[in-house]
Amino acid sequence: MNWDKNILDIIKWNGEISNLNQKQKIAEKLCKRAKNNDVIGFGSGSTSYVAMLAIVARVKEENLHITAIPTSHEIAMFCTNLNIPVASLNEVKPDWYFDGADEVNSKGWLVKGRGGAMFREKLIMSSTNERYILVDDSKFVENICDKFPIPVECTPDSLCYVKSALLKLGAESVTLRLAKGKDGPIITENGNLILDTIFRNVDENLEKEISNIVGVLESGLFIGYNVIIEK
Numbered sequence: 166m167n168w169d170k171n172i173l174d175i176i177k178w179n180g181e182i183s184n185l186n187q188k189q190k191i192a193e194k195l196c197k198r199a200k201n202n203d204v205i206g207f208g209s210g211s212t213s214y215v216a217m218l219a220i221v222a223r224v225k226e227e228n229l230h231i232t233a234i235p236t237s238h239e240i241a242m243f244c245t246n247l248n249i250p251v252a253s254l255n256e257v258k259p260d261w262y263f264d265g266a267d268e269v270n271s272k273g274w275l276v277k278g279r280g281g282a283m284f285r286e287k288l289i290m291s292s293t294n295e296r297y298i299l300v301d302d303s304k305f306v307e308n309i310c311d312k313f314p315i316p317v318e319c320t321p322d323s324l325c326y327v328k329s330a331l332l333k334l335g336a337e338s339v340t341l342r343l344a345k346g347k348d349g350p351i352i353t354e355n356g357n358l359i360l361d362t363i364f365r366n367v368d369e370n371l372e373k374e375i376s377n378i379v380g381v382l383e384s385g386l387f388i389g390y391n392v393i394i395e396k
Contacts, residue, residue: 182211184301191299191395192219195263198297199223199231204257206289207233207240208264209282212299214243216263221247234259234289237282238354254292261295263395267313267385268306269298273392274367276309278316278385281342281353287383290390298392309386314361315375316342316385321358323380328360330378334371337363357382 182188191212196219199205207217217233217240224231232250234257235241244251264286268276275298277283290296306312317339319327328339342351342359350358364371367386375384 182215184303185215187301188212188215188299189219191301192216195297195299195395196220196223198261199229201229202231203260204232204234204252206259206262206264206293207235207244208262208286208289208299209237209240209280210265210267210277212265212301213240213263216299217243217247217249221249224249232257236264236285236289237280239280254289259289259293261297262290262293263297263299264290266298266300266304266387268309268311269300269304269394270306270309273298273390273394274309275387275390275392276313276315276385277387278318278359279313281316281318281351281359283316283385284318284353284355284383287387290387290392294391296390296392297395299395301396308365309367310363310365314338314340314363315367317360317362317375318353318355318357318382318384319360319378319380320382321356324358324360327378327380331360331362331375334374335364335366337365339363355382 192215195216232252233244266275331339340361344351372386372388
């Protein structure tokens, strides 16, 4: 496919993207799945961002019509700037969904949420049966939490309670995620806080156990979603 100058300028404008060549190859493979009138869930993160640009290039080349369900305000704004119609889950159901991951193990379990959008990512992923996870070689791990913590989104009032409950579940550490561009913590698009949580023993029940804690909206642990790994 042709990565035209406008697309490459957008990648450059967005800053440095690690393993860009590999991510472009993954994106080129994924964009071939797009069909006219598809409704597609657009994930967050740099790999998904490159995939979005590849889909845009194909839409231009073949004059396709697609609709995006974005997982974050940022992706929604990119879609708008690239003339991709945007809809919500209340309006349409996704035919398929793509996203990246921070970690993936041999069972297809994922850690996501470095961008803080895990609630919408999980909601949109759960709304379709066709789910593609795009990962370069750096994302594969032997054990969950080898490289990144599991993010847990909770309401501000529940912060201390949720931290205590996570420790009781066996968390090794629980750290409030702080913002880089402002003083204080990261505030999610839902108005909540994020606790970055490291577990050394992750079993198939942990995702549900975290979700059952009062005050937790969602975690970035994804277990049993029957994803297709694209690499």
